[in-house]
Amino acid sequence: MLQSKLFYKTQKQTPKDAEAISHMLLVKAGFVDQLTAGIYSFLPLGFKVLKKIENIIRHEITATPINGQEILMPVLSPKENWQKTGRWESFDALFKLKGKNERDYVLNPTHEEIISPLAKKIILSHKDLPVYLFQIQTKFRDELRVKSGLLRTREFLMKDLYSFHATENDLDNYYEKVVKAYFNIYKRCGIFGQNFKNGPTYKTWASGGSFSEFSHEFQTITEYGEDIIYVCKKCGSAINKEIKEKINGCPNKPCKSNNFEEKKAVEVGNIFKLGTKYSLPFELKFKDKDGKEKPVIMGCYGVGLGRLMASVVEVNHDEKGIIWPKEIAPFLVHLITIENSKKMEKTAQKIYNDLQKKGIEVLYDDRQDKTAGEKFAESDLLGIPFRIVISEKTLKQNSVELKERAKDGIRMVKANQLVKFLIANL
């Protein structure tokens, strides 16, 4: 992509209501734009990151052993579905509206009320179980107040997976597989793994409702998080605030320590054993091998994509801007020329073409009315992993200057070795 053609504009000013670093950086760098409080557009740079996160999630959720089948359920649903579970009244943040046909609709904040009656049409026998369905789709919460950019919004993209089982044991096994898949997602997005000594994203014990003792959240440590978690200093397990107030000692069975460290965090996922909570009101039953009708056992598993994107920025940035992990960066290479000669343009164009032919995504800063300083500052703000600079000086050595956004130090690479070098360092 030529930067001169890219639909974006960086801002010098910090948005006036921005508290979270991710909010400030994503708006200043032109990744997202606020339409109104809690409602954002994703501009081309932000959309590219969102799409990469979406594809990582899709890959992990469709792969064995998760084997999710993708569907797409509606944004609108009828009041009746929500009355059946009592959530028409009890779900506080429900956006409600009335159509011209005088019918009441909900803007779905989650889809148990839609997927349960849908599954009832198809699941009849134990032979139809287990089955795993997911979607990646826009959801809504009528929050009275919103803040922190993409960390808490009224409209948001979510991946929601629902699993349907014949037995609790089968749900328990699947649940643990989803935990692993979630950590794969967080690792690939750059908020879990060796860099962070298995932080800064924790699987956190949370309240489980009536069916199971615990549910779990995935919480990423950041000082702008709205949640408080407690990390056990002995075993590294984490629990949320609600659990902290209920239990005595670390819930990780062999540990039981009572020495916790308090941290601010943002929830980047949650998984829940629903049991028969939704299958009972919708009469979602199956005929078991013994010929008896039994309620289907359900689990649900959510990840918010925009919030995940913001959390990545919370964890991966410095005072100059964003530092995108390679797998979700909008481009892998930022190619910059800093003087305007014919020869330089020709060299840059060749490198640009060569990289693209190899399938490497490049943003080429071809603008001739910007100074080197302006280009570098913007490059740091945008946070593309590899920066390649071509100048009169490097041209004389048939070389380019290569800098990794995440590391200090610059190295010179021969122009004709660049593609090879980059592929080796991906």
Added chain:
Amino acid sequence: MLQSKLFYKTQKQTPKDAEAISHMLLVKAGFVDQLTAGIYSFLPLGFKVLKKIENIIRHEITATPINGQEILMPVLSPKENWQKTGRWESFDALFKLKGKNERDYVLNPTHEEIISPLAKKIILSHKDLPVYLFQIQTKFRDELRVKSGLLRTREFLMKDLYSFHATENDLDNYYEKVVKAYFNIYKRCGIFGQNFKNGPTYKTWASGGSFSEFSHEFQTITEYGEDIIYVCKKCGSAINKEIKEKINGCPNKPCKSNNFEEKKAVEVGNIFKLGTKYSLPFELKFKDKDGKEKPVIMGCYGVGLGRLMASVVEVNHDEKGIIWPKEIAPFLVHLITIENSKKMEKTAQKIYNDLQKKGIEVLYDDRQDKTAGEKFAESDLLGIPFRIVISEKTLKQNSVELKERAKDGIRMVKANQLVKFLIANL
């Protein structure tokens, strides 16, 4: 995919309100499920088709010369944006709702009111033009009545492209390029091209509003269409009803014939020269080369994905079921075994693996409790392009039976030549 694991169920009964063939077939074959009037879920089979249509559209719209940059704008927008253009009052099918914060929102039926003020933040100079932005996103229309399955719904997926230009001439040139891209889309989806002597999708002259004499629709001929178009018997040009009442003779300049054939059709796209209709109320201006501020000239270009999918079925089916065009079929191959021996299972499994290794999508009907007749009837209903049958008879000849859904006749292909044969016939 193993058919025994696929989340679907075919129905013998026709949905009670189904008039359109596409509605009947997509519901009976388990591609979509109606949640409530005008609101549908896409099940795994339907979602696969939808995603392929989405990818064709994305490919054609991002490719040169269209060069669309993908973004994602919100579903919700504030009342104020719609008051600015007068459409808060004048847009009849607007879904409106109020949040807890006492603010009024719209469920966006289109995005001129959102993209114009967004573009204003980024387009300042003639150097920022032209620029082309699109999204693929859910939209809403509060229709008093809906019918015909996916042909007219309250909630629908759309690709909407917006172009921004410095001059009318630049818009005119781009507009013609979009026409070509649209025909590429319709051709790849199987509703335009040689098979149909350049029908059954027509570019149709339509009313243009104040800025240009005409806009255009793309109309696919089907007896369940809600629109009427008139096809010129002399030159093959088409006009919609509104234009027919206004003009005298074919608007295709050298023709001028008055001999039209009336056809029922469904609108699968529309393109519109907006001019300054939205740039004026939102003060979307740019500084031209001459230093003067001028309003940006806009165009907009829409395609409904669900409606396109339904139109494909309207055009591609027979009395037994759907006949998916290869490029948008949920699977390319339907592999069927019709007796249950170990040897057959082993042969089928090998073919299944071999095809998948070559990147060919296969649905393998591995169910052992269905008769050959049941499997064949369902296969015809689902409409997968190639059907491969393995039976005791074919096994004896080390062969499989191959049938194309769109053609009569069966041929025998040696099992070890099958992959090669299929790849050659894609």
